[in-house]
Amino acid sequence: MSKRIVVGTDGSVSAAAAVEWAVDDATRKKVPLHIVSVVERWPYSIARYPAPPDAGDTLVHAAERILADAAARALRHRPEATVTTEMIEGYPAAVLRDQEKDAAQIVVGSRGLGGFAGAMLGSVSGHVAGQAHCPVVVVRPDAEATHGEIVVGVDDSAECEPALAYAFEQALLRGATLRALHAWLSPRHGYVPGIPYDMDDVRRAQHQLLAQRLATLGGKYPRVTVIEDVQCAHPVDALTQASKRADLVVVGSHGRGTVGALLLGSVSRALLHHSSCPVAVVRS
Structure with missing residues (x-):
């Protein structure tokens, strides 16, 4: 049942x-x-x-x-x-x-x-x-417009996998486009001489990470149109901005606290405060 x-x-x-x-x-x-x-x-x-x-x-x-x-x-x-x-x-x-x-x-x-x-x-x-x-x-009571897009935050953790599955299902049921958003921050020492960072390699790795995350579920939901969105930005900023043109933002939660809302991760907690549309928090 x-x-x-x-x-x-x-x-x-x-x-x-x-x-x-x-x-x-x-x-x-x-x-x-x-x-x-x-x-x-x-x-x-x-x-x-x-x-x-x-x-x-x-x-x-x-x-x-x-x-x-x-x-x-x-x-x-x-x-x-x-x-x-x-x-x-x-x-x-x-x-x-x-x-x-x-x-x-x-x-x-x-x-x-x-x-x-x-x-x-x-x-x-x-x-x-x-x-x-x-x-x-x-x-939120003021999020009434329909945009035809679901946004899901994607990272390299296991916590994002249930969120991805939930987002694919929502996009399928609504006939909406799914925007898979992976936001990453530049390595702190990326431009310091003597530290071997190749920023082009770093960017390519971020795109590969997102593509790998989507590969399995994309095959299960062939009718869902997916936009791969990779940004060099803070995840909260990128997801908050994306929420302005979305019907729903879906995030996992990395929270490991023991008291109340501390079980929310910092990104999901901040997004609940700042998102322009409804937010789904999907735990593993």
Whole structure:
């Protein structure tokens, strides 16, 4: 049985964008969409200032309304979709992360109702993207244009292989072009006399690396048009720039931390803050 796509909602504008993105993807993949709203029981309560007696009921009623609105939005957007809803009590980031066992992927808005004005990435989306083992897509509310291009970051690590497979699948399902972007920085001592760097050889090696990465998957997805894009630039700068003309940017994660969003690598974490389009973080 195919796994479902899970999307979290808190009634925010960002969550509404995530619901629409998720139902589109669920329809393309022909899998159910499961919408989750989390009830966090008076998170600021302390002994001296306990929660009001009816706070729990108020929060539950609000979550029910949010779920009903989200389901209606999804079905207006994609009437043919299969949509279920669930209200769960707990901490939002932990609840959404725990959905991974039944999820093909988790979709979240970039910033929820509790976010600071002007913040590009909320704590919940950062933690889910950093901790969940299934693909996590973070959606911004202002990324609505369709460009017909998927961008995937490629490097020489094993972490990029699941991201490449995910990106090929997205490009195939959407009928989009796949831009495989490999950004590299010049060797620090590349132009220092006496150190044997041949920059032409270095450039050729970067192109060969990308071609080798694409060789296997390209054969499995012959219908996907691939653009090989090799740039001498910082990966964050190159991917951020590419996101301006993309429908989705896909990255792996090199994070090896143990706390929250530290499990995100530096490139994926920075991209979540600066990308102009949705970002999929795909872990190995």
